[in-house]
Amino acid sequence: MSDASHLTFDLAKPGVSRGHLVVPRGADCEALSLPVYCLNKGEGPRLLITGGCHGDELEGPIVARRLVEWLPEAQTCGRIIIVPVLNPPAVQAWSRNTPVDGLNLNRVFPGCADGSVTERIADAVSRLLLPMADTVFDLHSFGPTWDLPPASATHPIADPDLMAKTIRMAEAFKLPITLVWEHSDTPGMFDVLVQSQGKVFVCAELGGGTVSAKALAIYEAGVRNALIALGLVEGKAECLSFREQKYSQTLETLLSDELKSPARGIFEPRCSVLDEVEQGDLIGKLHPMESVSAGSIDVRAPTTSTVCAIRSGAHVDADEVVAFLARPLKL
């Protein structure tokens, strides 16, 4: 066995093939074998679908496994490479970051062949899989302590043509929200690397909280809609209703739309995602739990906006983000 990262099978083989992306061992852990599915139907778009970048976002791995079941029959052209779990140690630990080195896989791209295990995973993906694709769907979610409507997202991109192309691709998911998300911490993100190569990258943020059967149906329909738009699958796009709402909207959330906790304690949501709020409306309450004299503190909307994501079910520190507001995107 080679000590360099490698694939155990040939991605150029026609039809359906499966094998592993081997990430070599290092001082910190043994070699990893990431299951990879490759669906080759000749000429056409070249798509890479990844899930399980963060170990506590299991919507992506489940949707990826569901695709593997029906895509071999449905796909009409092109090549689709599916990696349900990018970060097996994190998924097994149900942990956002990799337990072995504590790193966030989505902050170490393009990785490093002789780095720690998270950097070796990023390196293997960047060198062996990414060159085989023109478009990437990376399936994330907001994790167990957030509520979020199913969304397809992108960070703002400097190149206006790639930005427009990316938003069109994201909108093709027809999920409740297409989101342009200004983010303060982008170095080392997978999308930054992919976009630097002029390729389209859509980050699906498949909800948050409990992974339910109903929610999974929405997520899977979203990815199928995007596959139809790419021309890889024939069929009619479906827009499934989410909590009685059956339409899509394109929103943007800026750094100034992050509402932060005024103190350490338990955040109680007092509104729901997709609620329209006006300046001064109650978003939630922060309950300091350590003192009987410290009263609960209101968190209020600074401007008219839509509640895009809201924290729930966790003890937060002062200045942790507890909600993202958003407004219709103006291009």
Next chain:
Amino acid sequence: MSDASHLTFDLAKPGVSRGHLVVPRGADCEALSLPVYCLNKGEGPRLLITGGCHGDELEGPIVARRLVEWLPEAQTCGRIIIVPVLNPPAVQAWSRNTPVDGLNLNRVFPGCADGSVTERIADAVSRLLLPMADTVFDLHSFGPTWDLPPASATHPIADPDLMAKTIRMAEAFKLPITLVWEHSDTPGMFDVLVQSQGKVFVCAELGGGTVSAKALAIYEAGVRNALIALGLVEGKAECLSFREQKYSQTLETLLSDELKSPARGIFEPRCSVLDEVEQGDLIGKLHPMESVSAGSIDVRAPTTSTVCAIRSGAHVDADEVVAFLARPLKL
């Protein structure tokens, strides 16, 4: 300051008072001060409401804090002692068990004055708070990796009179489910101690997954309904609808109703809580994620039943419980 556990205020004081239950320091950590609220309106039922026994179940602490806001005006008689967070180190760590000693607070009752921190908490609660109450509502939930309808629960109790009284009290919450739950691991549970003293103990299992504003309203209404039934508060019971269902049912779940994972991997729910299923119906799929040759495995219903709770959003080991089925209670 005394080295023994103590209260910083007098629970017999009329009106609303607040202070701390001090759990003394030990070799493993400093002293803890648990906020305690006491609402004294003279003669009448004596109730203890506790939350935050497990640190990743924050529905209870939030509901307890909400009660503190309106109960002082609404309460007409009796005494209500409220401890929103029984286990502050676990809540701060968002961890089921106490991080310091790894113990589950709900398995160490009645505790031990010179034990590790979890045992010292249990000891302080058992000796200083429990004697002041005839009825206990302990506010739990199923945590972030489960879906469960809001429920009031009890384990089976040997004494038939106490069992009947406990079920009546649990039904008074008017939550979607009143649940009699056969459990294999009851030694050291808070309810076992309380019931051994002939007192009524209801374990509220306030849902699972994301803590949303809508769900919190249901939970709070449930506790208010029980307070009305106890005669502590005047008013009309309210039965809020949960996912379009607006009725309560009393179910039982036996050890044989625990569906276990057939292998290690990601469990995908294929049905929803409160679904009625028949023998052979698909409950979910287990996706082994480490091998490309291992196919997904169906988990099916062994008998006609109601889906009471279902696992989601987590990587499970073989033989971990992934669903609880239930059926109408026959007394």
